Amino acid sequence: MIIVTGSVTASPETDAEMAEHCLAHVQRSRLEDGCLLHSVHRDLENHHRFVFVEHWRSRAALDQHFQVPDSIGFVQTIRALAVDATKMQIFETARSDDR
Secondary structure, three states: OEEEEEEEEEOOOOHHHHHHHHHHHHHHHOOOOOEEEEEEEEOOOOOOEEEEEEEEOOHHHHHHHHHOHHHHHHHHHHHHHEOOOOEEEEEEOOOOOOO
């Protein structure tokens, strides 16, 4: 399984527009083959910071997600609205359901 975390920070002026784009992106992404989880959250310490958590079945599925025209457009849009650089980390892990 592939786990992706990321974040982007909006300005007070771009916050509402950023929120709309983030929500539309996660809703669209959830429908893609190989997407196990795609969510966006607000940072409680910085209300203008959006944090993404994603789980993908495979690296191939994630790579396909990165090629979707709407995903490319989303990245371009949020970079234009952001007050600092977007951040993303990708982790590959074995899934463990043992508790």
